[in-house]
Amino acid sequence: MLEELRAALGPVGCLTGDDIPEAARSDASRTGQALPLALLRPASVREVSAALAICHHHRLSVVPQGGMTGLAGGANPDPASVALSLERLSGIEEIDAEGMAMVVRAGTVLEHAQLAAQEAGFLLPVDLGARGSCQIGGNIATNAGGLRVIRDGMTRDNLLGIEVVLADGTVLGQLSKVVKNNTGYDLRHLFAGSEGTLGIITRAVIRLRPLPAPPRTALAALPDFAAVLKFLQMAREALPGLSAFEAMWRDYFAFSQNLLPYTLFDTPPPFAIILEAPDDPAFDMLLERAFDEGLVTDALIARSLADARRFWTLREGVAMDAALPGLINLDISLATRRLDEFACRCRADLLARFPGAHVSFFGHIADSNLHVAVCLPGDDNTAQIHDVDAIVYGLVREFGGSISAEHGVGTLKRDWLGHSRSEAEIAAMRAIKAALDPRGIMNPGKLLPI
Helix, strand or coil: CHHHHHHHHCCCCEECHHHCCHHHHCCCCCCCCCCCCEEECCCCHHHHHHHHHHHHHCCCCEEEECCCCCCCCCCCCCCCCEEEECCCCCCEEEEECCCCEEEEECCCEHHHHHHHHHHCCEECCCECCCCCCCEHHHHHHCCCCECCHHHHCCHHHHEEEEEEECCCCCEEEECCCCCCCCCCCCHHHHHCCCCCCCCEEEEEEEECEECCCCCEEEEEEECCHHHHHHHHHHHHHHCCCCCEEEEEEHHHHHHHHHCCCCCCCCCCCCEEEEEEECCCHHHHHHHHHHHHCCCCCEEEECCCHHHHHHHHHHHHCCCHHHHCCCCEEEEEECCHHHHHHHHHHHHHHHHHHCCCCEEEEEEEHHHCEEEEEEECCCCCCHHHHHHHHHHHHHHHHHHCCECCCCCCCCCCCHHHHHHCCCHHHHHHHHHHHHHHCCCCCECCCCCCCC
């Protein structure tokens, strides 16, 4: 079996033993423990097809891997599977200026695609914090969200065409550049969010948008969640191009700020909002009105890109990973008006179960997405992570929300899928999986409950 794969992919396309890098064990969740039987590194669609045909014949499980920035365990292999990396299948094939579309290979790093679009005078509207290492194929497979969903939508909303290799090696190619294509089942949306369980995405057509002018950015302090909701309503009405409305609860803001070499607000406010919108007089008028009405108690307006970056660095909280070993980052969504109610209940329930734990909240408020950051006291709390999940996802079910807003399901949320999807929906997903992957070799054990 391995000899067939080596013959199809060449010596650099099929790594085994000590040649497999340690990074192939786990995505950014750090939950993967095993190296795969082999790491496949195809450099063309033809090689992806050949590799899957061999694996299908031998009933060998295949775990697709992109930039390994996921947080749900979706790219973690086991010793009896092969991992298939798209890193060698990268590059921009075409930028269609008239059609405002980009044809890109799945292994292309998101930031590389963004820069190519920018150089051509366009915006590639998918953006997230892991842009420097995540890959286009993984963005599509997980339907990545990110920072500016309120303006640009999720990844699937910017996907015009897609090419996928099925489990048996069959290539499905629909690299359409048209916006209107009403010809039956839409395979783009079937594979967007499928997490590698139905096939391997090899190429895509991404919709481009006109390159906007540098935005205005402000960091505002608000007294309570009612003010946050009112401020959001006002921002939507006053700023049609609103691109970001990010909220940090006091606990998150205070902890993240303490890790930085600068201070933005001496006293952490109950809520801090990052507001981003096009440069327009309405931006300043909105802040003035919010001050007059008591919705905003303090605000900093970025005077440069460096200022704006300082705001976003606080919000992205990258330093928290090192400061809080074992940090659990949960990603849920529910009705915007209930986000603070959920946060209060969630904080109380977690601290009652785990006194001394770090619990903090931040989120993309305008698109109903809340992140829950939890770090348990003690050195080894692996066995207690299930209890954290049970508390948080139990509340999500009670509030009628989703256990995953943008991180995907993978293995870490797989057993909780029934908290957000009905038995009938899960059965329909299983039927689709069985039709496209009858031998069950594509990323088994991921997404669907076992």
